[in-house]
Amino acid sequence: MSEALPLDLENRLQADDHTSLRLWLRLLSTSIRIEDTIRQRLREGFGITLPRFDLMAQLEREPEGLTMGELSRRMMVTGGNVTTIVDQLTKEDLVQRVTLPEDRRSYRVTMTPVGRAAFAGMARAHEQWVKDLMAGLDEHQQHQLHHLLGVLKHGLVTPISTQGQTHDPD
Amino acid sequence: MSEALPLDLENRLQADDHTSLRLWLRLLSTSIRIEDTIRQRLREGFGITLPRFDLMAQLEREPEGLTMGELSRRMMVTGGNVTTIVDQLTKEDLVQRVTLPEDRRSYRVTMTPVGRAAFAGMARAHEQWVKDLMAGLDEHQQHQLHHLLGVLKHGLVTPISTQGQTHDPD
DNA sequence: TATTGTTATACTCTATAACTATA
DNA sequence: TATAGTTATAGAGTATAACAATA
Secondary structure, three states: OOOOOOOOHHHHHHHHHHHHHHHHHHHHHHHHHHHHHHHHHHHHHHOOOHHHHHHHHHHHOOOOOEOHHHHHHHHOOOHHHHHHHHHHHHHOOOEEEEEOOOOOOOEEEEEOHHHHHHHHHHHHHHHHHHHHHOOOOOHHHHHHHHHHHHHHHHHOOOOOOOOOOOOOOO | OOOOOOOOHHHHHHHHHHHHHHHHHHHHHHHHHHHHHHHHHHHHHHOOOHHHHHHHHHHHOOOOOEOHHHHHHHHOOOHHHHHHHHHHHHHOOOEEEEEOOOOOOOEEEEEOHHHHHHHHHHHHHHHHHHHHHOOOOOHHHHHHHHHHHHHHHHHOOOOOOOOOOOOOOO
């Protein structure tokens, strides 16, 4: 975990490479493992997929609802896919399209009362799962990890596409 | 980043929940952002997908090659999918199936010379991308993050399936 | 009978591009 | 013309289950 660092600059670069690669593989595998667990439990417990859960989570924060375009930008997927997901959730009576008088090309997607109730249960379970999965770290370690990930994330070179002012505070 | 912790036990649990949830969202979003970047560059630079790259990375570490079953367990996907991926890589002459005299049901998948050369280039580029993406953290922070992720990962309750002794040291 | 690998099928998510209807 | 959303299509990855060949 803490090898002696060589003094030669080129070797140091090499060592640095391996540190980064090992870190990335661990970050990725940890994330995938947790995500798969949550995905599986959402399916088994609530018969819902992660993208559909995510869409409802977006709506939960916005009681007014969101247009398809807003959902597309927030979820960072193309419009056609949002249509599919909203279609499915609509079929299950979890969300609905509400027409806008001021622009008849557009809709506002909101949760139905059924959807709100269903989501409350899912969100509660979800939060408990996450808490359990994170329980290997104490409060201090969690804050430390949160901080380091923040540094890493904000240090990422923003890709070419800063077009749609993506909504992604975390 | 460091709010005062309430003393009431129930509130503390609540606060703890939110810490975990915020941590998880940050972990997930950071991981996805890096993964998407790498995925896109692998496609644009080398015309290869992440699962195919991963399969070749598995073979790279095992000069003797691996059977379909071993690949399936290491990549944690079902056998049918490994068949598909190996088929595609075989079509591009990057890997090959080598028959085993001792068990004619089974094969050993190895990289072709072409595949080995191609993978060397990909791996070099991949490592450099990772290094650049991680550059927001200094060496010490990277080790710290690596350590915390290790604690988190090993604290995860091992899922029910410890059947196939999954190969996943990271 | 059990095991290795393949095939067939289906589902979800994803992107691109053509299209409709409004603005 | 430009924009909001839909539809059509295609491709990748995934799982399940039935199947063939071999052990």
